[in-house]
Amino acid sequence: MFEDLSSKFDKVFKFIKGKGKVSEATIDEFLREVRRILLDADVNYKVVKQFVDDVKQRSLEKNVIRSINPGKIVIDTITGELVRLMGEKKTDIKFSNHTPSVIMMVGLQGSGKTTFSGKLAKYLKGKGRNPALAACDVYRPAAIDQLKTLGEQIDVAVYSDDSKDPVKIALAAVEFCKQNFKDTLIVDTAGRLAIDDEMMREVETLKSRLEPSEILFVVDAMTGQDAVNTAKEFHNRLDYDGVILTKLDGDSRGGAALSIRAVVEKPIKFVGIGEKLEAIEPFYPDRMASRILGKGDIQSLVEKATTMLPEEMDEKKIQKLEEKLKGNKFDFADFLEQLQQIKKMGPLSQLIGMIPGADRMMKGKEIDDKPLKQVEAVINSMTVKERGNPDVLNGSRRKRIASGSGTTIQDVNRVIKQFYDMQKMLKQFKKGKGMGNMLRGMGLPPNFSMK
Numbered sequence: 100m101f102e103d104l105s106s107k108f109d110k111v112f113k114f115i116k117g118k119g120k121v122s123e124a125t126i127d128e129f130l131r132e133v134r135r136i137l138l139d140a141d142v143n144y145k146v147v148k149q150f151v152d153d154v155k156q157r158s159l160e161k162n163v164i165r166s167i168n169p170g171k172i173v174i175d176t177i178t179g180e181l182v183r184l185m186g187e188k189k190t191d192i193k194f195s196n197h198t199p200s201v202i203m204m205v206g207l208q209g210s211g212k213t214t215f216s217g218k219l220a221k222y223l224k225g226k227g228r229n230p231a232l233a234a235c236d237v238y239r240p241a242a243i244d245q246l247k248t249l250g251e252q253i254d255v256a257v258y259s260d261d262s263k264d265p266v267k268i269a270l271a272a273v274e275f276c277k278q279n280f281k282d283t284l285i286v287d288t289a290g291r292l293a294i295d296d297e298m299m300r301e302v303e304t305l306k307s308r309l310e311p312s313e314i315l316f317v318v319d320a321m322t323g324q325d326a327v328n329t330a331k332e333f334h335n336r337l338d339y340d341g342v343i344l345t346k347l348d349g350d351s352r353g354g355a356a357l358s359i360r361a362v363v364e365k366p367i368k369f370v371g372i373g374e375k376l377e378a379i380e381p382f383y384p385d386r387m388a389s390r391i392l393g394k395g396d397i398q399s400l401v402e403k404a405t406t407m408l409p410e411e412m413d414e415k416k417i418q419k420l421e422e423k424l425k426g427n428k429f430d431f432a433d434f435l436e437q438l439q440q441i442k443k444m445g446p447l448s449q450l451i452g453m454i455p456g457a458d459r460m461m462k463g464k465e466i467d468d469k470p471l472k473q474v475e476a477v478i479n480s481m482t483v484k485e486r487g488n489p490d491v492l493n494g495s496r497r498k499r500i501a502s503g504s505g506t507t508i509q510d511v512n513r514v515i516k517q518f519y520d521m522q523k524m525l526k527q528f529k530k531g532k533g534m535g536n537m538l539r540g541m542g543l544p545p546n547f548s549m550k
């Protein structure tokens with residue numbers, strides 16, 4: 100996410116960090132560079148101007164010119180201003196005090212409304228709510244089926260009928276919720292290629308008839324400044340409550356994420372970071388700033404791991420693992436289990452982005468889950484005896500495993516080395532509690548930095 104932006108900031112930060120003392124001219128030179136970086140990232144030019152002016156003024160207020168550590172002052176100010184730009188605090192979904200709370204999705208065609216409806220339903224279900232979905236896109240022939248398929252995947256009821264009238268469908272869905280004790284109704288609406296009056300009237304009518312507790316404007320982050328413009332137009336007509344930024348997993352330059360809040364004064368509530376239903380994250384301005392500045396997002400990583408642990412790795416499993424480690428019995432079967440844990444957390448490319456500095460390190464490199472799959476294939480080609488006693492893996496066994504798993508001897512050797520590395524690392528965690536347990540569940544190295 101935003102690798103380009105991060106590496107440019109990194110470079111310009113190095114410039115200012117190297118200065119013992121600065122003049123106002125140096126600050127201006129530095130800020131001109133910052134301005135260029137933001138414009139290159141497709142941030143709205145008015146937003147950029149305000150941002151740069153604010154950073155300058157605050158830095159001067161903090162006496163940056165007299166300071167012996169001007170770099171720190173400027174960088175801290177930029178960090179703070181980025182957070183402010185994106186809205187300071189995470190903003191939650193609002194629910195009404197009668198049921199069902201209605202959450203309505205609006206946005207252009209292909210922005211990700213239907214996908215996000217599914218993601219949100221799954222997310223809210225995980226938070227203990229009992230949602231249903233309403234299929235109000237009556238124009239695109241496959242739209243209803245698309246939502247139904249999503250609903251099936253997450254075991255959430257989808258209300259649809261063939262009345263061809265979105266308002267009627269939505270009102271009937273509200274009744275459906277009341278009868279079936281659903282506390283939340285997520286309404287998926289139809290998109291258009293561009294803003295047109297008919298679509299706007301339709302969503303306006305839906306708004307006035309449904310009185311949603313929340314209208315979410317869904318927008319594709321990859322569309323940059325266009326995203327900001329449509330956000331504004333929708334806002335003028337609908338006065339929605341929050342923005343959903345989708346496709347942040349693509350090579351979005353960051354412009355939409357950084358401009359939208361300032362332009363429409365509505366918070367970004369969630370981001371979509373993939374096509375899968377679990378690829379949703381609440382939007383935390385401070386964490387996003389941290390990612391943009393290449394400092395990673397340890398908090399989200401920790402949350403991902405800890406929210407996963409209770410169901411995936413219960414106390415018993417942890418205890419069993421601990422006993423195995425004590426007796427030096429951590430074997431390939433356990434290794435495989437660890438790998439599966441990591442896989443459950445989502446695609447590697449997503450996790451990498453949360454590790455400080457890793458985005459930049461991996462820049463331009465293809466991050467795929469293939470190596471993980473290869474490791475799995477290798478372990479799967481081992482006999483039970485081999486999994487339990489890795490030490491028996493001599494040359495001929497390795498050769499057999501390679502041909503059985505469709506890999507090479509080198510691949511098998513690498514997997515075996517990784518296994519021993521992991522075994523070593525886990526031993527160091529033997530007595531570790533809390534963070535240690537968590538990292539162990541994730542297979543991260545013990546010297547993993549918390550900065």
Ligand SMILES: Nc1nc2c(ncn2[C@@H]2O[C@H](COP(=O)(O)OP(=O)(O)OP(=O)(O)O)[C@@H](O)[C@H]2O)c(=O)[nH]1
Pocket residue numbers: 206207208209210211212213214215236239242288289290291345346347348349370371372373374378
């Ligand atoms: N990579 C990525 N793809 C996404 C994300 N969200 C949605 N998509 C994809 O974008 C495409 C369009 O998504 P939909 O949810 O159908 O979009 P929509 O707004 O409902 O589109 P219409 O119903 O035609 O208006 C699909 O192929 C989705 O899989 C995301 O966060 N990341």
Ligand SMILES: [Mg+2]
Pocket residue numbers: 212213214236242287288289290
């Ligand atoms: Mg749709």
